[in-house]
Amino acid sequence: MDEAADERLSLPATERNALLHAVDKLEAFGPQLGFPHTSAVQGHSGLRELRPRAGRSPWRALYRRVGDVFVIAAIGPEAQVDHRRFAKAARLAVARLEELEED
Secondary structure: OHHHHHHHHOOOHHHHHHHHHHHHHHHHHHHHOOOOOEEEOOOOOOOEEEOHHHHOOOEEEEEEEEOOEEEEEEEEEOOOOOHHHHHHHHHHHHHHHHHHHHO
């Protein structure tokens, strides 16, 4: 998703690299990648958060599996760092995924 890619590019370089490394892990392990690298987003069925640096990063990639592909739909701050912006990112991710799934 172009919007999520733009959000990723706005991260500081070290956080962007940590996120890319986490994406590599998701690609390698798929649904077997578990906590602390990924977890469910409460209140949003099927939405998951990718947790760079095993959760030590202040940023999260919000994603869902669509068919055989993991789609990162939004990037936001970790919920305990900025709950309001995390909730906004989760709503954006759900809306973007719904739009994608309609096409």
